[in-house]
Structures are given as C-alpha cells and as structure tokens.
Amino acid sequence: MSRKEFTQISRVARELEQCMKCGFCAYVCPVYQEEKTEASLARGKNELVKLLVSGELEINRELADRLYKCTGCMTCTTNCPARAEIPRIVVAARADIAGEMGMRFPYGLIYRQVLAKRGVMGLALAVASRLQGVLMPRTSGTLRHMPDFVSAFGKGRRIPSVARKFLRRQVPEVTPAAGRRTLRVGYFSGCMNEFVSPEIGRRTIGLLARRGVEVVFPRAQGCCGAAVFLGAGDFETARKMADRNAAAFEGLDYVVTDCATCACALTEYAHFLADTPEREEAYARFSGKVRHVASFLVDVLGAADFRAPALLDGKKVTWHDPCHLNRHLGVREQPRRILESLDGVRYVEMPEADRCCGMGGQFNLLHYELSMKIAKRKSESIEAADADIVVTACPGCQLQLADSASRLDKPQRVMSLMDVIE
Amino acid sequence: MLKPEIIHRLQEIVGKDDVLSAREDLATYSYDGTTNWTGTPEVVVLPRTTEQISEIMKLATRHHIAVTPRGAGTNISGGSVPTRGGIVLCTVKMNRVLDINKTNLTAMVEPGVVLQDFNNMLAKENLFYPPDPQSFLGCTMGGTIAENSGGPLCVKYGVTKHYVLGLEVVLPSGYVMKVGGSTVKNRTGYDLVPLFTGSEGTLGVITRITLRLIPRPAARRTLMAIFDDMTLAGAVVSSILGAGIVPAKIEFVDNFVIRRIEEKMKIGLPVDAKTMLLIDVDGSEAAVESEAERILELLKEGGARIARRAKDETEAALYWKARSAGFAAIYSAARTVIAEDVTVPRDRLSEYIQRLDEISRKSGFPIVLIGHAGDGNIHPSVSTDSTDKEDLERLEDTLTAIFEMALELGGTLSGEHGIGLEKKRLLSRALDPMAIDAMRKIKAIFDPDNIMNPDKIWENA
Numbered sequence: 001m002s003r004k005e006f007t008q009i010s011r012v013a014r015e016l017e018q019c020m021k022c023g024f025c026a027y028v029c030p031v032y033q034e035e036k037t038e039a040s041l042a043r044g045k046n047e048l049v050k051l052l053v054s055g056e057l058e059i060n061r062e063l064a065d066r067l068y069k070c071t072g073c074m075t076c077t078t079n080c081p082a083r084a085e086i087p088r089i090v091v092a093a094r095a096d097i098a099g100e101m102g103m104r105f106p107y108g109l110i111y112r113q114v115l116a117k118r119g120v121m122g123l124a125l126a127v128a129s130r131l132q133g134v135l136m137p138r139t140s141g142t143l144r145h146m147p148d149f150v151s152a153f154g155k156g157r158r159i160p161s162v163a164r165k166f167l168r169r170q171v172p173e174v175t176p177a178a179g180r181r182t183l184r185v186g187y188f189s190g191c192m193n194e195f196v197s198p199e200i201g202r203r204t205i206g207l208l209a210r211r212g213v214e215v216v217f218p219r220a221q222g223c224c225g226a227a228v229f230l231g232a233g234d235f236e237t238a239r240k241m242a243d244r245n246a247a248a249f250e251g252l253d254y255v256v257t258d259c260a261t262c263a264c265a266l267t268e269y270a271h272f273l274a275d276t277p278e279r280e281e282a283y284a285r286f287s288g289k290v291r292h293v294a295s296f297l298v299d300v301l302g303a304a305d306f307r308a309p310a311l312l313d314g315k316k317v318t319w320h321d322p323c324h325l326n327r328h329l330g331v332r333e334q335p336r337r338i339l340e341s342l343d344g345v346r347y348v349e350m351p352e353a354d355r356c357c358g359m360g361g362q363f364n365l366l367h368y369e370l371s372m373k374i375a376k377r378k379s380e381s382i383e384a385a386d387a388d389i390v391v392t393a394c395p396g397c398q399l400q401l402a403d404s405a406s407r408l409d410k411p412q413r414v415m416s417l418m419d420v421i422e
Numbered sequence: 423m424l425k426p427e428i429i430h431r432l433q434e435i436v437g438k439d440d441v442l443s444a445r446e447d448l449a450t451y452s453y454d455g456t457t458n459w460t461g462t463p464e465v466v467v468l469p470r471t472t473e474q475i476s477e478i479m480k481l482a483t484r485h486h487i488a489v490t491p492r493g494a495g496t497n498i499s500g501g502s503v504p505t506r507g508g509i510v511l512c513t514v515k516m517n518r519v520l521d522i523n524k525t526n527l528t529a530m531v532e533p534g535v536v537l538q539d540f541n542n543m544l545a546k547e548n549l550f551y552p553p554d555p556q557s558f559l560g561c562t563m564g565g566t567i568a569e570n571s572g573g574p575l576c577v578k579y580g581v582t583k584h585y586v587l588g589l590e591v592v593l594p595s596g597y598v599m600k601v602g603g604s605t606v607k608n609r610t611g612y613d614l615v616p617l618f619t620g621s622e623g624t625l626g627v628i629t630r631i632t633l634r635l636i637p638r639p640a641a642r643r644t645l646m647a648i649f650d651d652m653t654l655a656g657a658v659v660s661s662i663l664g665a666g667i668v669p670a671k672i673e674f675v676d677n678f679v680i681r682r683i684e685e686k687m688k689i690g691l692p693v694d695a696k697t698m699l700l701i702d703v704d705g706s707e708a709a710v711e712s713e714a715e716r717i718l719e720l721l722k723e724g725g726a727r728i729a730r731r732a733k734d735e736t737e738a739a740l741y742w743k744a745r746s747a748g749f750a751a752i753y754s755a756a757r758t759v760i761a762e763d764v765t766v767p768r769d770r771l772s773e774y775i776q777r778l779d780e781i782s783r784k785s786g787f788p789i790v791l792i793g794h795a796g797d798g799n800i801h802p803s804v805s806t807d808s809t810d811k812e813d814l815e816r817l818e819d820t821l822t823a824i825f826e827m828a829l830e831l832g833g834t835l836s837g838e839h840g841i842g843l844e845k846k847r848l849l850s851r852a853l854d855p856m857a858i859d860a861m862r863k864i865k866a867i868f869d870p871d872n873i874m875n876p877d878k879i880w881e882n883a
Contacts, residue, residue: 018754020455020457020750020753020754021453021454021455021456021457022455022496022557022560022750023455023494023495023496023557023560023561024496024557024559024560025560026494026496026536026559026560027536027538027559027560028559036468036514036515037442037447037450037468038447038450038451038495039446039447039450041450043450044450047449047450047452047453048446048449048450051449056449057445057446057449062444062445062446063446066446066447079559080750081746081747081749081750082750082753082754083750
C-alpha cells in the first residue's frame with residue numbers, strides 16, 4: 001500500500017520511538033488488567049501506530065477498535081521508565097483515523113451538528129428532557145459528559161435528568177465580587193453543569209464571588225471539545241470549539257472550571273489543535289489561564305479554610321482522583337487539603353485513589369461492559385475506605401461511580417467537590 | 423497460513439474470545455522486550471487450563487505447527503518472538519495463586535501470575551520470594567521459570583532455579599508431566615526441574631509451579647558510595663565479598679547513568695562521579711547494623727569519595743528508584759542500544775571494567791555500565807545513533823569482543839537474559855560441543871518434531 005500522510009501522528013513521531021517495549025505498562029493499565037491482550041496495552045497500541053505509519057497496517061475498523069480501547073488515563077506514562085506518552089499517540093492516531101474513515105454513527109453527527117453548536121444542543125436536550133420520563137425511568141445522579149448524551153439513549157444506562165432550566169438562564173453574565181475585587185475570572189461551565197447540574201455551577205460561581213473574585217460567565221462559551229478531539233479525534237470540529245472558547249475568555253485573569261475533563265481539554269488545545277502560528281499563540285495564551293477550581297482556590301487564592309454544608313456533619317469522605325485532574329494536570333494534593341480542612345468531616349484515603357474509574361468518556365459508550373469491570377475495582381477501593389461519601393471533581397467520574405454503585409448495590413453517595421464546600 | 427479448521431479447533435478448545443487471529447492482534451504478539459527481533463504469529467491462543475494447553479499441543483503436533491509459549495513478553499532475548507508463524511500460546515490468563523503454605527514455606531502458582539502481584543501477596547504473609555528480575559511489574563511466573571531469571575538480589579539469594587521445587591509441564595505430545603515435588607530435599611533420579619527451569623520454552627509449556635519461599639528478612643539498610651575511579655569500585659566489591667559479607671544487592675552505575683539520573687530526578691548525585699555503588703544488606707537488626715558498619719569501612723578504605731547509609735526508607739527508595747530508572751536512561755539515549763549480559767567471576771570485576779573501557783576506546787562506541795556487581799553481572803550497554811550498515815557490523819564485532827573478553831576472564835555469555843535469538847550465534851563458542859550435543863538430544867526426546875519454540879538457543883535448529 002502507498003505511504004499515506006498521517007498529519008497528526010507525524011507531529012508525535014518522536015514520541016513513537018520512546019517506547020522500549022519493556023511491558024511495565026501491563027501492571028498499571030486498567031484496560032489490560034481486564035483484557036490481558038497486547039493490543040489493549042500501551043506497548044501494543046504504540047506498535048500498531050508504528051505499523052500503520054510504516055504501511056504494514058492500514059486504517060480500518062479493526063485498527064480503530066483497538067485504538068479506541070484506551071481510557072486516556074495516562075497511568076502508563078506516569079509509570080513508564082522512558083516516559084512514553086502513548087495516550088497522546090493514541091489521540092493523534094484517532095485524529096488521522098477519523099480524518100480518513102469519518103466517525104462512527106451517531107458520534108459524527110452528534111459532534112458536528114449538536115456539540116459544536118450550543119443552541120442546537122440546548123434544544124436537543126430540552127426535547128430529550130421532556131421525553132426522558134416517557135422513554136425510560138427517570139433516575140438521578142448518572143451519566144457522562146453531555147457530548148455523549150444523545151448516543152447513550154437505549155444502552156441501558158442510568159441517565160440523569162436534564163435540568164429544567166439551564167445554567168445560563170440561572171446566572172448573570174457578571175457576578176460581582178463580595179467586598180474588594182482581587183481578580184476577574186471567567187467561569188467555564190462545561191456541558192454537564194450547563195445542562196444537567198446547574199446547581200454545581202451556581203455553587204462554584206457563588207463561592208468564588210464570596211472569596212473576592214468577580215466571575216464572568218461568557219455567553220459565547222461552548223463545549224470544551226474533550227469528547228470530540230481527545231475521544232473521537234475530530235480535530236477539525238474541535239478547532240472551531242477551541243477558537244470560540246479562546247475568544248470568549250479574552251481579557252480575563254483566569255479561566256476557572258469545576259470539571260476536571262474540561263480543565264484538561266482546555267489546556268490541551270495548543271498541543272493537539274494548533275495548526276497555525278495564530279492558533280498556537282491564541283491557544284497557548286488561553287490554556288495558560290485555565291485552572292481547575294481546586295487548584296485555583298488553593299494555589300491562586302491561597303485559601304485554606306473551607307466549611308462543609310450541614311448534611312456532611314459527622315460523615316466520612318474519601319477522594320477519587322480524576323485522571324484528567326491528577327495525571328494530566330498534576331492536581332493531586334489540593335482537593336485533599338480542601339477535604340481535610342472541613343470541620344466535622346472525617347477524611348479517609350482510599351487504596352488506589354488515583355486508579356482510573358473506567359469512564360474515559362466515549363470509552364464507556366463503546367465498551368460499556370469493560371468500563372464497568374474497571375469500575376468494579378474502584379468500587380472495591382471505595383468499600384475498603386469504608387466512607388459514606390466519595391468526592392470527586394469530574395462529572396464523568398461522578399457518573400461512572402454512581403452508575404457502578406447502583407449496579408453493584410453499594411451504599412456510598414457520590415458528590416462533587418463543589419457540593420461539599422461552601 | 424493456518425487452515426481455517428485449525429483456528430476453528432482452537433476456538434473449540436479455549437472458546438472464541440481467547441483466540442486472536444485479526445492482523446491487528448497478531449501484530450502485537452510479534453515482539454518481546456528486545457529492540458530488533460520480530461516475527462508475526464498466525465494465531466494467538468490464551469488458554470485458561472492445563473487441559474486446554476494439552477489439547478492445543480496435541481493439535482499442534484498432529485499438524486506440525488510451531489508453538490511459541492509466552493507470558494507477558496517482557497523478556498530481552500528474543501525468546502518469545504515467533505519465528506515460524508504458527509501459534510503463540512500466551513499464559514497470562516492462567517493467573518491464580520493456588521496456594522501459599524506458611525508452614526511448609528512453599529507456594530503453588532499458575533504461570534500467568536505477575537511477579538509483583540505474587541510479591542504483594544507474600545508480603546502480607548511476611549514471606550519472601552527473592553528472584554527479582556527488573557521486569558517484575560510485567561513478567562509472569564511462567565516466564566521467569568522458563569528464563570531462569572535473576573536480578574539484584576541474586577548475590578545473596580541465588581536465581582530462580584534455586585527456588586523451584588516442582589513443575590507441571592505440558593509436553594509437545596500433549597502429555598501432562600509432573601517433575602519434582604513440594605519438598606526442599608528431593609533426591610529421586612535425575613532432577614528434571616532445573617532442566618525445564620531455564621529451558622526458554624523449548625521443551626514444553628509450564629502450567630503449574632511449586633516454589634520454595636523464605637521468611638521476609640526483618641531489617642534492611644541501603645548504603646551508597648561514590649567513586650572517582652570505576653576500577654576501584656570493582657575492586658571494593660571483591661573486597662566486601664572477600665571479607666565474608668554477602669550483601670543482598672550490590673549494584674553498579676557509571677558516570678553516564680549518574681548524569682542521566684541527576685538530569686531527570688535531581689537527587690543530588692555528584693555528576694562528575696565515575697561510579698555509584700548501591701548496596702543493600704538485610705537480615706536481623708543486629709546483623710545488618712554490624713555488616714553496614716563494616717561495609718562502610720571497606721568502602722572508605724577502598725577509595726570511595728563518599729560512603730554513607732540512606733538515612734531512612736524514603737531516601738533508600740529514592741536511590742533504588744534511580745537505579746531502576748537507569749536502564750531507561752540508557753535506552754532513551756541512542757537509536758540502537760544493546761544491553762549485553764556477560765557475567766564474570768566476581769574477583770575479576772576491576773579487570774573486566776578496565777578491559778571494557780579499552781574496548782570502548784578502540785571501537786569508538788560508548789559502553790555504559792549498569793548492573794549487578796555483586797554477582798559479576800554488570801551489563802555493558804553498547805550504543806550508537808548510526809544507521810549505517812558498516813557501523814552496525816562494527817557494533818556486532820564489538821559485542822563479540824566483549825563476549826570473548828568475558829570468556830577469557832572465566833565468565834559466561836549470559837548471566838540472566840538467556841540465549842533466545844539474541845545470543846545464539848555465540849553459543850557454540852561458550853559451550854563444550856559435547857554439552858551442546860547432549861542438549862540437542864534432550865530437546866529431541868521431549869520435542870521430536872521440533873515444534874516447541876523452534877529456532878531458539880541453537881543455530882540451525
């Protein structure tokens with residue numbers, strides 16, 4: 001077969017040579033731990049991409065299936081003696097695959113037509129929320145990242161209710177700081193908080209304002225694009241999203257989000273999506289201002305004192321590290337410091353707190369049973385910690401933990417970090 | 423190409439999900455931990471029971487299909503690379519620890535158990551299985567038996583073969599043979615256990631393993647020493663052993679590795695130092711204390727610029743982490759890196775180090791030294807960025823020179839990695855021809871059709 005141009009893979013070509021095939025990733029890869037096949041392992045995926053580049057394999061469904069079987073948790077990289085960033089190679093390969101094959105129905109349609117356009121998405125979800133009670137039992141506290149919302153229908157998942165009133169209709173464009181204004185930040189809501197749990201967004205905005213921060217909620221912001229470029233490899237659509245988000249937050253001191261996945265995706269714009277010097281510059285400037293709220297509160301504001309709402313009084317809480325927050329952004333200690341500072345709440349560390357929950361966005365949709373197997377091990381960790389509440393800071397993890405808790409009939413409640421501090 | 427009925431029969435034996443035949447799957451079973459050996463199988467099976475393996479072997483024998491057994495494929499000899507297509511038989515799904523016996527001090531495991539998982543289970547029982555190949559995060563027990571693996575702890579505790587009491591092996595005919603038992607003493611006829619231990623998958627498939635365990639040592643100390651002269655460091659190792667002290671580990675890293683570690687980890691090593699020795703002593707609290715003292719004296723007498731003990735577990739862990747990052751540092755430093763595995767008698771270490779330096783200077787290839795000084799197994803890694811054919815041929819010649827030098831010093835071709843494909847061109851020079859002949863005849867007894875991991879160990883096999 002003729003040598004093809006692999007635009008995105010060629011950008012990480014050096015990285016491809018990093019893997020020395022030692023196979024140590026086997027011990028930590030959550031997917032391999034369940035599957036036990038080489039193609040499920042980082043080392044195997046690296047080899048597949050190398051063979052694609054050398055022309056020994058071609059882009060087809062079989063190859064795509066294997067490269068999509070990665071949650072992107074980055075545990076392999078963290079433990080790799082050569083620090084090979086194979087999950088990034090996988091994302092690049094997905095982009096080249098998507099470029100050639102297009103995206104699998106219905107994802108392509110959803111990403112291009114729904115996600116990229118917030119108005120359409122709002123409308124679709126509004127309709128969905130009306131139909132939800134009719135089509136399936138209304139439950140609470142489960143489902144991922146809106147991007148995958150529509151396609152989740154009909155797969156037997158517990159899906160949370162879509163909010164009656166979206167966040168942008170609940171909060172003003174500018175929330176003034178209480179007292180003297182120290183900073184002026186933009187709040188990036190993410191799809192989950194915009195459409196499903198606007199109360200979290202309200203809490204975050206309120207908390208920031210009470211701490212002397214003026215919070216702007218730019219109406220022009222859209223989806224972060226995580227599912228679109230990190231998940232599906234549709235870089236073209238994601239660039240439109242990135243352009244819009246970067247423009248929407250111009251002139252603000254920081255961009256703060258309470259979604260780990262959004263925070264990660266927003267900081268990855270320059271790495272994956274910059275195809276021109278202008279974009280490189282704009283994305284880098286934008287990404288440099290992005291902070292997850294846990295890091296913003298602790299590192300930027302230097303906050304050390306937090307209060308828990310009354311319903312947490314006397315409760316034992318544990319923390320689940322979202323991969324996007326911990327390994328991707330290096331935010332590990334901050335949420336723990338926040339939880340440990342809560343009066344009347346006991347913090348316990350669970351074993352393997354940083355192990356991937358198995359969500360991985362689209363991964364959960366494509367490989368639901370496998371995703372649930374990975375979640376089961378997380379559930380055992382939670383059980384070992386014997387906590388009343390599992391706290392995390394990623395709507396994706398939150399959905400996964402709640403879904404697996406309900407499947408396995410576990411008593412633990414799953415809450416967002418922003419639910420437990422005031 | 424295997425006939426569809428073979429694939430179909432394999433699916434009947436192990437179930438559809440545990441037979442892989444898509445090109446995209448086969449490609450991922452074409453390599454091991456080496457850089458350049460590759461070969462693609464025609465089918466991969468992942469059996470879950472001994473009976474299934476027996477059926478697979480019967481099928482392979484009936485149809486003369488080559489079988490390459492493997493675990494996690496972390497070996498660095500080419501030994502688990504399929505050279506003739508055929509079947510890759512991967513045992514990773516047989517991963518139960520069947521028994522840990524605290525009073526007989528034994529354990530029984532299936533071949534797919536990962537060494538680190540096994541260690542974790544033993545630690546809870548305060549038990550210890552010393553063989554510690556540095557691939558412990560990936561390697562499976564079956565693989566470590568087949569490769570007779572060793573690691574840093576082997577100075578004091580020996581290698582895998584010193585711990586294998588009994589094996590269940592499926593022969594190419596499909597016959598399930600048991601050798602050895604579960605007693606420490608066993609003097610019943612020829613001992614076939616060490617024959618299969620280190621057989622590199624050429625005689626049969628290991629399906630069950632009985633291992634000897636020891637109690638976990640109560641105390642441990644880590645010592646660190648810096649030398650400005652590599653040969654002095656080599657001589658100190660001999661003098662420590664000569665003083666009647668056998669530390670658990672004596673590891674050696676050279677200046678190149680020290681600099682790379684310091685670049686990445688910044689733990690405060692002097693980047694001008696020629697050698698760092700890391701030494702662990704373990705045993706009872708009183709014994710480790712006096713041994714640590716004595717070793718520190720010997721290190722200073724032997725010319726160490728710095729010799730000190732790690733002040734706590736954290737500092738010790740940091741040193742050992744640096745040591746384990748050493749290989750990666752070497753591998754990521756050049757396009758082609760070949761880690762040699764020659765081993766020399768421990769009293770010839772400083773001579774060995776000196777002669778390696780001469781070989782490096784003469785050939786112009788950098789030779790980096792890192793490894794197990796305590797057992798004479800310091801791996802010289804030869805590297806080049808060149809892709810020029812002539813340079814690569816000269817590289818081969820350099821490796822041969824290293825090997826010949828080690829042999830001259832009374833050493834051996836491979837300490838712990840095995841022969842596989844990587845070293846077979848040199849085997850005839852390392853062994854007595856009669857010994858090779860005997861080995862080939864043994865191979866023919868168990869594997870008359872030569873289907874069991876063919877092409878490994880011997881040239882023209």
